[in-house]
Amino acid sequence: MVRKVMLCIYLKQYCVCSRMKREEIERWILPVAAARLTESIPEAEKMALVKLIRKQANWPS
Numbered sequence: 084m085v086r087k088v089m090l091c092i093y094l095k096q097y098c099v100c101s102r103m104k105r106e107e108i109e110r111w112i113l114p115v116a117a118a119r120l121t122e123s124i125p126e127a128e129k130m131a132l133v134k135l136i137r138k139q140a141n142w143p144s
Contacts, residue, residue, distance in 0.1 A: 113139040 098105055116132045116139070124132075137143070 094105060094108065097103075098108070113136060116136050119132055120129060120136075
């Protein structure tokens, strides 16, 4: 719950500072998440990214 609140606050502030709309930012979620899979990150984070990618791409879990 705290993570969701922090994310919401962060995104609102980012939109204000960057003068971007949330929709513009959301268009980048899928490609950025996919690119992160090539990085050396913990397995748990990779699994969370795969879940996010499947959700964004409307793929079955």
